[in-house]
Amino acid sequence: MSDLTVQRFRSRDGVELAWREIGDGPPVVLLHGLLGTGALMADSGLAVAIAGRGHRVILPDLRGHGDSGRPHDPASYPQDILADDLLALIDHLGLDGYSLAGYSLGGKLVLRLLARGARPGRAVVAGQGLDALNAESDRTDGHRRVLAAVANGDSFAPGSPDESFAAWITQSGADPVAVGSVLNTFVATPREALGLVPVPTLVVVGDGDTRGASAGELADLLPNGQVVIVPGDHGTAFLATEFTDAVVNFLG
Numbered sequence: 001m002s003d004l005t006v007q008r009f010r011s012r013d014g015v016e017l018a019w020r021e022i023g024d025g026p027p028v029v030l031l032h033g034l035l036g037t038g039a040l041m042a043d044s045g046l047a048v049a050i051a052g053r054g055h056r057v058i059l060p061d062l063r064g065h066g067d068s069g070r071p072h073d074p075a076s077y078p079q080d081i082l083a084d085d086l087l088a089l090i091d092h093l094g095l096d097g098y099s100l101a102g103y104s105l106g107g108k109l110v111l112r113l114l115a116r117g118a119r120p121g122r123a124v125v126a127g128q129g130l131d132a133l134n135a136e137s138d139r140t141d142g143h144r145r146v147l148a149a150v151a152n153g154d155s156f157a158p159g160s161p162d163e164s165f166a167a168w169i170t171q172s173g174a175d176p177v178a179v180g181s182v183l184n185t186f187v188a189t190p191r192e193a194l195g196l197v198p199v200p201t202l203v204v205v206g207d208g209d210t211r212g213a214s215a216g217e218l219a220d221l222l223p224n225g226q227v228v229i230v231p232g233d234h235g236t237a238f239l240a241t242e243f244t245d246a247v248v249n250f251l252g
Contacts, residue, residue, distance in 0.1 A: 004042055004059075006067050009092045011085045015076055018067035019060040019089065023051025026121070027098040028251060029058045029090065031106030033127070034143070035172045035179060037066030044238065049248050055099075060089055062105070064178035077181040083112040090118070097121055099251055103238050108132045108186075114201070115193040123201040124247050127234055129214035135188045147180040194221040202250045204228045206237025 004020040011017050020038045028050055032041045038059030041047055047057045061068040063085050069076075078084075086109065090098065101124035102110045110125050111132055131137040146165045149156070156163035169176055203219040205212040207229050219225035230242040237243055 004039065008067075009089065011063070011088045013076065013081075015063060015069040015071060015085075017060065017063060017069065017085055017089065019058055021056060021058045022047060023054075023056050025054040025056050027056045027058055027093075027095050029060065029086070029095070029098060029100050029120075031060065031086070031100070031102030031109050032062065032065070033102075033104030033106055034182075035065070035169060035174045036104075036106075037061050039066065046238070046244050046247065049244050050101075050251060053248055053251070055251065058089075058093070058095075060086065062109075062182070064175065064182040070175040070178035072177050072181070074181060074184075077185050079185055080112065080116075080187045081185045082109055082182065083116055086113060087116070087118065099123065101126065101247060101251070103127045104234065111189050111194070112187070114197045114199060115189045120199060122251055123199050124204065124250060125201060125218070126204045126243070126247070127206070127209060127211065127237065128203070128218065129205065129211035130218050131211065131214070132218065133189045133191060133194075135186045136183075140183055140186070144180055144183050147176040147183070151176040151180065191221055195223065197222055198224060200224040200226075200250075202226055202228060202246065204230060204237075204243060204246050206230055206232035206234060206240070206243075208233035209237055210234070 006018050008018050038061050041059050051057045099122040100110045100120045104127040107125040107128040150169050201222045203215050205215040216227045219227040228246045230240050232240045
């Protein structure tokens with residue numbers, strides 16, 4: 001599915017953003033994680049499963065990722081710009097009766113959009129727990145450091161977690177400068193803001209994902225939240241049949 005037609009528009013600050021889509025019917029905006037792309041989301045099979053249930057699946061490339069603009073000017077990465085971009089895309093497409101779903105960084109963005117007033121029919125926050133509400137998690141500084149080192153051409157200790165993450169960055173074709181700048185745009189989401197969100201929301205996370213320990217607490221902050229635990233850790237839960245089934249059945 002990675003050969004889907006790339007469509008483009010300019011966000012409110014002029015940076016060009018890209019998206020792909022498959023299927024027809026009520027729209028679902030499906031958001032990838034850090035270092036991901038809409039094409040990878042399509043190739044995962046989840047998008048195909050959602051489309052197969054009669055949905056139009058919209059697969060954006062977030063700013064700094066994939067076929068979207070990857071500017072290196074820090075001025076192109078103001079706070080909360082990813083949420084700004086997605087609100088602009090929803091407006092650009094004139095979406096009505098849509099749903100939102102995202103994994104990892106994409107799940108964090110779904111929370112930001114809900115807190116900022118987006119009112120989809122349903123929302124899925126996947127691969128996240130309570131620390132998705134923080135501007136930064138305890139993982140962010142490590143990501144930022146490795147991204148900067150890759151951009152500088154630095155080497156890593158053989159067999160180290162940093163070497164593994166650096167290899168992932170390189171293999172993904174990501175721009176480490178742009179992605180590092182994206183990390184600087186995150187803002188906190190107040191717990192009380194989620195208490196005002198009436199949207200039925202599914203929090204789904206792997207049983208081996210460290211974020212899973214607080215996924216139930218995250219769901220409890222939402223008046224119509226629910227949690228589902230599926231097999232897998234943060235890297236594998238997204239591929240589990242149980243994950244796809246939970247998301248597809250929730251979206252209807």
